Amino acid sequence: MSRQTPTLKGLRAFEEVYLCGSYTKAAKALNVQQPAISYQIKRLEEDLETTLFEKAQGRLAPTLHAHELYDTVSRAFGSIRKTADKLRQADKLPTISIATYPGIGTYWLSPRLPNLSENLGVRTKVVTLVKNDDLLREEVDCWIVFGKGVWPGFDAKLLIQEEVCPVASPVVAQQISAAGGNIVPEGIALIEQEDPENRWLSWDAWQDQAQGNWQxxxxRIVVNDHGLALHLALTGAGLALGWVGIIQDLIKGQSLVQLSPDLVTSKSGYWLLGPRGFFETVEGQRIFDVLTGHHQVDGQD
Known part of the structure; x- marks a missing residue:
């Protein structure tokens, strides 16, 4: 079967001639000269090696092959027009843009986006970056950033308190359980998040505060993003520290297993940031309400 496709101009001219029943009317509808239409139809007939229109009693009549071609062309152009209209309307819809980390965007924010769009009646756009400085340089409507709630020039409300526990895939969790529950067998890696700014709780901090005598x-596997650490844990590459507020759905769905009941917390967390006065607006408060479902403590800045 030939993969050669007739020209778009030829098919568009054919559709208009078929509907108008006249080269002249088709040319007027397409805002071109009549000879241009005649030329496109002639090229199309040569390409398809068939006659598409015949003159009958002074009128232009489509042939059986023309009827067959029109059925296909009309469906194809109809789908294109429908999609184009949808895209045009989408561009007219207002958009709420949020910048955050890849891990938050993937495992916590993305499941909430449909509800956010529905409640606000807008499209949602998410930008993900690893470093705080890069995030806060993004020109977006709001940000989800990790810290203690102090960002000069921004208003902040707490979304998720930092509370961590070790997690692993069911297979790795079973291996650890068989080894004694708090002893990680040789060959299983500890997945660490690189943190030169000492923002997040580390494995050392968790081990110091945990009740169990974990060995x-x-x-070690070192990554620069919590989302990548979780991904590696999900694939069975080792055990990672998981932020409880972020991974609840993964634990509930048994994709990840909480390895210890010991939860270590800090004064930090993930905050929703907006420009000054953001939470005094209906839109800002609604974004916060949809993402949390309840009121949290205001940040000081």
Whole structure:
């Protein structure tokens, strides 16, 4: 079967001639000269090796092949027009843009986006970056950033308190359980999040505060993003520290297993940031309400 497609101009001219029953009327509808239409139809007939229109009693009549072609062309152009109209309307809809980390965007924010769009009647756009400085340089409507709630020039409300626990895939969790529950067998890696700014709770901090006498492995995998750490844990690459507020759905769905009941917390967390006065607006408060479902403590800045 040939993969050669007739020209778009030829098919568009054919559709208009078929509907108008006249080269002249088709040319007027397409805002071109009549000879241009005649030329396109002639080229199309040569390409398809068939006659598409015949003159009968002074009128232009489509042939059987023309009827067959029109059925296909009209459906194709109809789908294109429908999609184009949808895209045009979408561009007219207001958009709420949020900048955050890849992990938050993937595992916590994305499941909430449909509800956010529905409640606000807008499209939602998410920008993900790893570093705070890069996030806060993004020209968006609001940000989800980790810290203690103090960002000069921004208003902030707490979304998720920092509370961490070790997690792993069911297979890795079973291996650890078989080894004694708090002893990580040799060969299983500890997934660490690189944190030169000491923003997040580390494995050392968790081990110091945990009640169980955990023996952590020397084998380490270091990544620069919490989302990547969770992804590696989900694939069975090792055990990671998970932020409880972010991974609740993964634990509930048994994609990840909480390895210890010990939860270590800090004064930090993930905050929703907006420009000054953001939460005094209906839109700002509604974004916060949809994302949390309840009121949290205001940040000081």
């Amino acid at each position: 952590l492995p020397d084998k």
